[in-house]
Amino acid sequence: MATEITVPQLGESVTEGTIAEWLKQPGDAVAVDEPIVSLETDKVAVEVPSPVAGVIEELRAEVGDTVEVGAVLATVSEGGAPAAKGDEANRDQGAGEPGGGKKGAEPAKAKDADSGQAAYGNHDEGTGEGNQTLSPAVRRAVLEYGVDPSSIKGTGKDGRLTKEDVIAAAQSKEGGNKGDSASPAPSPSSTPATVSSGERREERVKMTRMRQTIAKRLKGAQDNAALLTTFNDVDMSAVMEARGKYKDLFAKKHDIKLGFMGFFAKAACLALKDVPAANAYIEGDEIVYHDYVDISVAVSAPNGLVVPVIRDADKKGFAQIEKDIADFGARAKDGTLTMEDMKGGTFTISNGGVFGSLMSTPIINPPQSAVLGLHRIEDRPVAIDGKVEIRPMMYIALSYDHRLIDGREAVTALKIMKEAIEDPTRMLIDL
Template sequence: MATEIKAPTFPESVAEGSVAAWHKKPGDSVERDELIVEIETDKVVLEVVAPEAGTLAEVLVEEGDTVESEQVLGRIGEGAASGGERGGAEAASEAPAEAKAPAEAKAPAGGGKQHEVKAPTFPESIQEGTVASWNKQVGEAVKRDEVLAEIETDKVVLEVVAPADGALSEIKAEEGSQVESEAVLALFTEGAGGADESGGEDKAPASADDGASDAKVGDKILAPAARKLVAEHDLDVSKLEGTGKGGRVLKEDVQKAVKDGSAKKATKPAGGAVQAAAAAAPAVEGERPEKRVPMSRLRQTIAKRLVQAQQTAAMLTTYNEVDMGAVMDLRAQYKDTFLKAHDTKLGFMGFFVKAASEALKRFPDVNASIDGTDIVYHGYQDIGVAVSTDRGLVVPVLRDTDSMKIADVEKGIVDFGKRARDGKLGIDEMQGGTFTITNGGIFGSLMSTPILNPPQTAILGMHKIQERPMAVNGQVEIRPMMYLALSYDHRMIDGKDAVQFLVTIKELLEDPARLLLDI
């Protein structure tokens, strides 16, 4: 009896989705809970797994078709051979080469089912990614769901995990190569591992010879990994000898050239005047190393967005200062009790997020965004908090901060910081903010001018708390002061509103009781 494969139940806000990809064809055997098809909605990509083990007997909707919630997508027949009459011969005739290659790969590994290891399905806003690293090599034993590779996009690092226990039989996308959504990265054999030592070394160079991302430099054709090494060591491409198919320069060829120094660029001056100048220059003793590495995709995106913000927005910055004494006293009084009650530390960011949420309600222009020639007013407060990582700055978003408690804010920020440094933040967690707060004070910054995070129209900059002499009721007192900076888009926000917004935050922080009393 056939088992129906149904689309998931969509959330109320999602009316329909489209079939992004079928991972099985009619006639293919499937295991229970194995991924069969992916449904892409306007918000998320939903995975549909096999409800029972058997054979995919029928596909009712093709890739690209629009489907509704719980619609029947296909059917699974009983047994491994139930769909063989329909799909088995067809699959064999369509891809005899593919059937042969897995058989050859499985033989030394002990004979297991072979899978294609594919890149994740990228969201619409991401066109491609870079293979950041392979955590496993050909022939190395791995467990199911163990991380095989990492794909770096301009927003997050995505992990590619093993589909079963086994080993990689072939790597098709080397480190540094560009890959598209669902591109085949490698071949994986179930039950393999440790027995492929003799053949694994030969397969790796072959994967670098995959011409999908090769590039011609001068009269040479370079594989992606080779290009990366050439850039890092600043080599003369014309001096490289390629051993790959068609004379392609592989990663191993570049490594050999680096080792024997045969591809170094000539440093001889071009003319006599240059030679004279070089001779007159004082000799520098000791090594003067330099290292050239490609800019990461995240850093490229950050650079592009920052330049875009300066080019498209009429950006101004207004400054003020806040006496942090009241917040610091409150924090010192309740930090131990707060830690016991909520299992998280009481920091300053919770107060700033709550103060900003209140100020955004009073000044809706600051909480708005610009979309072309339209102004979008948001009836909620989603505040992004800038987090610094080794790879660059990311801005995860706290949702509906007006209804959050200070403890919830602090827990959320701690969680964001940990997962950002581990590269575990999801793309949806960094989209859709209405306002941003950045804290340069943790690095010692006394004052700075933050740059807008488009399409938002304002960003608040926090800074170092510095004790300074201040006039208080006619007396000079040493007070813990912080400079605040609000950068805003003058196309949307008038100077008066920007100043009053910042003053509101200052007043709420200098008298935290206002946050509780909503005054």
Template structure:
């Protein structure tokens, strides 16, 4: 008997949830064949068979939470050797050339005709496979099928659309023919390289021409030039959900093609107001008809789960301060052109905040620590997480060893990570290992907020909008560019004194940036 156990799940990950079993009890499995899939807060892990045989027991069912090295299933290696020969014998016995030999001899002309027609069709059947989904993406959900079994399809015609945590992927037809089978219906989760369906390219391909000709003959007159361009399938789906027609949406794609973003920017037509008050049941039904229900993406589900876990687990508290940004802004305005000319990157505010936080973390190391059971783990390095908002959700790429890097190195790395986040190309390595996080809500206009911790970290600094306010300076009222700062911290490990000291040190470093150079 071979035991299938939970593999290593990654840094700081101690448990996972059984998402999907690809095999059931009694199925024969080959070595390295995928048995099941586990989901953690960070990654999806595929579990292969360690040996060939028959799956005799599934210990951890779908939806169960399992720890490291927990038993998932049992494979009977001896049972795997017996069915192999038997199955081959059954296949050989049922092979058409042997079983139908007398019939072929009695009707040689008919047998030859059938063989010439059916064999090529089977030989030319084409499987529709899941395409490459992108860096660090191993699975997707089938969102929509645009064709049904039995439909005639042309080569490169769009068949279905897949959704991942980061992007939508359109799947074209690999060959012309007839869609004979859909193996992964809408809503199914598929892995990279998995099978989506089958196209019968034999007799179906020859039938495609007359069927298409008949359809063309019965169709209405050709649409206007505005509709000659094939719109994105995701845009078609969204237009149908919002009750929009292509004439109501301005396309920004090539040759006026309507993209999903164009539909999102277009408001749906407002329904006409009801002529008279309706009964409560009718009002509820009308409200329901104007609602839209959209399934959360895997990334959004993970974000929601982790943020709620942070609130439930940590004793989270937020303390505030404000900083006069005059010193940083003057220094930046004075040197930004020389800085960009020498380092080939713009001098922003994030490098000042990163360096100020690194400086403060040296004095208050508990803000850069984490709790592991009954131990406190102090980090003698700073891997600075920088929260970035993307169209698909919030991600936190990490600038590693930020305490050892220059202003220019930090600015370059933040710019590179920002581009990768925007394009959906961040890898898991880019987002792992952070010890402290900075979140800049000010880019969206936020004046004040309380950021939520990024577990297992014990601190996160929230930056906000720079706004001119009247301030009392040496007995006079002057206008200064001010920013509110918010430090959320885990009160189990960080005391109020440490949190306030951290914020004061950040404030001092930003109001007089020369302190960073003098290590004061």
């Protein structure tokens, strides 16, 4: 008996998604609730599980296809025995020959050739596990860094490779070669194909649905809002001293590290309370104000930037804010964030400093009217009481919609945040 697996409800107002990656191929065994395919929507990647245990019988869509809610993705033969490895190999080898296999059973690499997604699944993995399908981002990293994906242990969901795994493996390989000039040359089977001198290559990869949505929203923000950015710099000495003094006690009590984002989130809550326009948005000819603060935190995910929301940040303590951020970061990497995680948000904080950014002009996250940009901390000479001292300084930027927020309000909001970070006691006594 064959069971159809269909596209589930993907969230409010979301009616379709794009096939990003098949996690199972025809002939593969699947357990109840085991994911078989990853779908990309406008905001998140959603894994679709099998409702029954059995064997994948047929795939009804290709990587890159757009599928609507309710459409049939695949069929599962309930209770069927998984194919033996030898049988799998024979099936794959004969897929291109007359009678060599049923529709949908061709090798993964050939199947994905036109979609821009390569699958390294028809050879034995270093772990001895089954097929390993690489996402476009991972595939590009494999080609760029020239590493063998079968030799890398994946840290993603269900042991799948992430782009970060490939980069770490390449750096480890590079460091090992520098430290041991006598190390043996890699075997021919694991050596990437070399490009002859002077040859130039191009690769055309279709934009993911998430990247297309990011592009439209950011361009829409520029087209529709009167964007302006104001800057300030912050002496991080007090926050760094507080972290150094209490980080061990904080971690012991709350089981989470005390980071910088908790301080900036609470500082932003103070500023938004005094400058409510920065926590509002324009809808038609009306201004919608909020008496709560839901902070969208920009998080880097394998498929692009996502902005999960810390709900009621103004009512939460440092520990809960840090736990929320850590949870978002882990789930963004695993691809398990949901539509609900990113719904709403009244103000955004983006931390480019983790990537080394010194200064930037962030773009607002519509329909929000303001975004705070954080940057790297570096020692700089500053004048303190008439004397030059070296202090850990950070540039901060507030981009805002000038249709709603006046320059005086924007500067005031940023100044409140600066004062709160330089004197954290203000956050305790609500100044």
